[in-house]
Amino acid sequence: MNALNSMTSTVRGRVWLPGDPGFDTARRPWNLAIEQPVAAVVEAADAGDVATLVRHARAAGLGIATQPNGHGATGRTEGTVLLRTRGLDALRIDPVARRARVGAGVPSGRLQAAAAPLGLTGLPGSSPVVSVTGVALGGGLSWFGRAHGWVADSVTAFDVVDAGGDQRHVTADTDPDLFWALRGAGGDFAIVTALELALHPAPRLYGGRTLWTVEHATAVADAYRQITATAPDELTVWLELLHFPGADPMVAVDATYLGGEDEARDLLAPLDRLPAPLSDSRRVMSVAELGSITAEPTDPSAGRSRGELLTTLDDVTLKALLADPIAPLLSVQVRHLGGGFARASDSPHGPLTEPYALYLFGIPADPATAEAVAAKQRDLAGSLPVSGRKPFTFLGPDETAADAFGPDVLARLRAIKQRYDPHNVFRANFPMGG
Incomplete structure (x- = not known):
């Protein structure tokens, strides 16, 4: 306990210890369904403060779990x-070089708001509230990934604190292995x-x-498949089955197009031949407004998700996807991949050759509901042609x-x-050891 107490005088940022006012709030992850036990919480003042903390933790035999907000928390803390x-x-943005330097705590929406006026x-x-760094460390599936690949593919350098407490500037030239690992395998190697x-x-x-109302789900899904069959890389389209509490089931198509309205409407014309929708928010927009499309919560909440990769979206797959109501899930999302995702990528995951991603989400309001959500996710994924990774x-x-x-990449x-971290100072959400 002495090592923990001494942190209050070692680091310049704020420190919470068990029993301190606000400790439980400070340790809470974004996903309130995850219990996150920790020995202490430190909010670093700057990169130098992070380095001081790492040296202190290593000397004391303490591990460090790093989170801006804890969107990917797993409870392994x-x-x-x-x-x-x-x-x-x-x-900081250099509009001439088209480069951005982004601190670890900067949310995606802030970067978008700064970049949008510059085109x-x-x-x-x-x-918009997930950190840019957190997304990049996980590889990153972006609205514009069909055009530009993984988010990690756009990263040119990392500033890190290593397990010895030293600050380093990491590039493909200075530390090729570490640079490769950080572009999609998480924070188990250094603190970015x-x-x-x-x-x-x-x-x-x-x-x-x-x-639309769910009665049109088959027609909407057919139109979605028609659009994605010939979509240019600038067009991204997601199919959503939705069932919000207190509302009737619905089906939606979410879309972004890096181009003009006329071209976008031509590409999305199959949607306009469907029955009249309940609502249609498609319009010319700024890249700073992307969060409005799916309107995901911007405050912490509980959730349970499952992701898969689909090898096809043929008739059999669509029939299985639409066979039963999605309840107790809130959403079943099918994302069109391909394009830049399928191109060569010097990242741990490499290219995504599967044409679609599946994302299943529910709220585990109580233990019984949590089990029902997990069972529905398991059953639905089991009925579909998933790739296994x-x-x-x-x-x-x-x-x-x-x-x-795969085994070779994991090795x-x-x-x-x-x-880079032989003493396991850094404890990622998904450690390489399992």
Whole structure:
């Protein structure tokens, strides 16, 4: 306990210990369904503070689990110091070089808001509140990944604190193995305090959600499949089966197009031949407004998710997908992949050759509901042609790195972990050891 108490005078940032006011709030992950036991919480003041903490923790034999907010928390934090990096929030954009330097605590929506007036974009996912660094460390499935690949493919450098407490600038030239591992295998190797990434031109964007009652699900799914069969890389379309509490089941198509409205409407024309929708929010928009499409919660909440990769979306698959109501799930999402995702990628996961991703989400309001949600996810995934591997960023708390990476890649990652963190100072959500 002395090592924990002494942190209050060692680091400059805020420290919470068990029994301190606010400790339970400080250790709480974004996903309130995850119990996150920790020995202490530290909110670092800057990268130098992170380095001080690492040296202190290593000398005391303490592990460190790093989270800006804890969107990917798994609860594997017993006995660790939970490091919050929200205060590392510097953001700088070079519009000429189309590069951004992003602190570990910067959320995706903030990067988008800064890049949009310059006609540029990062590679954001569906939520504007997830950190850019967290997304990149998991590989990152972006709205614009069909055009530009994994989020990690755009990262050009990392600023890290290594297991010895030293600050390092990591690139493909300085530390090729560490750079490779950080581009999609999580935070088990070093603490990322900032990263540098390429931005992409986005002078025009059209997107939004079109929503129908569930009675039209088969027709909507057929239209979705028709659109994705010939979609250019600039067009991304997701199919959503939705059942919100207190509402009737619905079906939606979410879309973004990196281009003009006229071209987008031509590409999405099969949707306009369907029965009149309940709502249609498609419009010309800024890349800073992407979070409005799916309107995911921006405050912490409980959830249980499962991700899979689909090998096909043929008639048999659609029939199985639509055979039964999705309850007790809130959403079943099918994301079109291909394009940039399928191209060569110097990242742990490599190219995504599967054409679609499946994401199943429910709220475990109580133990019985939690089991029902898990059973529905398991049964539905079991009825569909899944490939057997998953994107690292889609892993659930009960899964391991071995569910995302093949044996050869996992062996390489474990060797890198042993080289850069032989004393296991860093405790990632999904450690390379399992």
